[in-house]
Amino acid sequence: MTHPLAVLVGPMGSGKSTVGALLAEALGVTARDTDADVERLAGREVSDIFVESGEEHFRALEKQAVAEALATHDGVLSLGGGAVLDPDTRALLADHRVVFLRVGLSEAVKRVGLGTGRPLLLGNVRSRIKALLDERAPIYASVADVTVDTDQRTPEDIVDEIRKALT
Numbered sequence: 001m002t003h004p005l006a007v008l009v010g011p012m013g014s015g016k017s018t019v020g021a022l023l024a025e026a027l028g029v030t031a032r033d034t035d036a037d038v039e040r041l042a043g044r045e046v047s048d049i050f051v052e053s054g055e056e057h058f059r060a061l062e063k064q065a066v067a068e069a070l071a072t073h074d075g076v077l078s079l080g081g082g083a084v085l086d087p088d089t090r091a092l093l094a095d096h097r098v099v100f101l102r103v104g105l106s107e108a109v110k111r112v113g114l115g116t117g118r119p120l121l122l123g124n125v126r127s128r129i130k131a132l133l134d135e136r137a138p139i140y141a142s143v144a145d146v147t148v149d150t151d152q153r154t155p156e157d158i159v160d161e162i163r164k165a166l167t
Ligand SMILES: Nc1ncnc2c1ncn2[C@@H]1O[C@H](COP(=O)(O)OP(=O)(O)O)[C@@H](O)[C@H]1O
Pocket: 010, 011, 012, 013, 014, 015, 016, 017, 018, 019, 081, 111, 112, 150, 153, 154, 155, 158
């Protein structure tokens, strides 16, 4: 069975997709992102799935996409921010090298901006992100082997730290 070299978790705006692609390039492997897998599987964008079919339906597709990617992908894998809410997914992650990209509230707000691609943020973006960060930080920490701070750091700098931590 193949294993991803590293699995990136963390809240939206922590840089999982951006850093995942750069890290894969630096390691000479492929990057995979479970949000993109879900979109391919469903033939719809994540925000459309949420709006048309609800979060529960999205989580079911996400759970399936994550399990499949963990079992078959051998590069860098970036998860969606809420994937770790599923207890079965957390159990699967115990066998993987998991990196938690930490981000503070102000920086997360700046990075996701008013992006309409993140349906969970509809309404007051700052208070929604605060609630998500508070609720999920302990969950990310519990599945992670390594935690990397991303505030005020470039994606390249973060990639360097992850590479050092992986060796
Ligand atoms: N270290 C960083 N510093 C500044 N901006 C960043 C950093 N990492 C990511 N970004 C920007 O933040 C936004 C969210 O990044 P993304 O990789 O989509 O995060 P995630 O997949 O964790 O939600 C993007 O616009 C990206 O360019």
